[in-house]
Amino acid sequence: MDGNASALEREVLRWPGVSKEPGRFGATSFRYGKREIGHLHHDRIADLPVTAEMREHVLSEGRARPHRAGVKGYISHPLENEEDVAAVLEILSQNYDRAKAARRDSQTTEGQR
Secondary structure, three states: OOHHHHHHHHHHOOOOOEEEEEOHHHOEEEEEOOEEEEEEOOOOEEEEEOOHHHHHHHHHOOOOEEOOOOOOOEEEEEOOOHHHHHHHHHHHHHHHHHHHHHHHHHHHHHHOO
């Protein structure tokens, strides 16, 4: 793993509740609970789940591309420099926040039953 990928991994794993596990095709998957917040391939491409609104915004900035395997709801972002690391961390952070909110919501719903 190169320096940019290592820096990204170190930062994401500092977030409470985030773990890593082997993903498909040799990727490293980052998870909050059971929910994937993104994964990183050995060729330094981060595949990130995004909302439709996030997708349009990220693609309009020009670095990210639609998911290279055509998976809807994901984008692929290269990890070539520090600016890429910052951009991918921003998306991962948003995904982390959404995952935490979803977990909170499901726990609240379960507690009301």
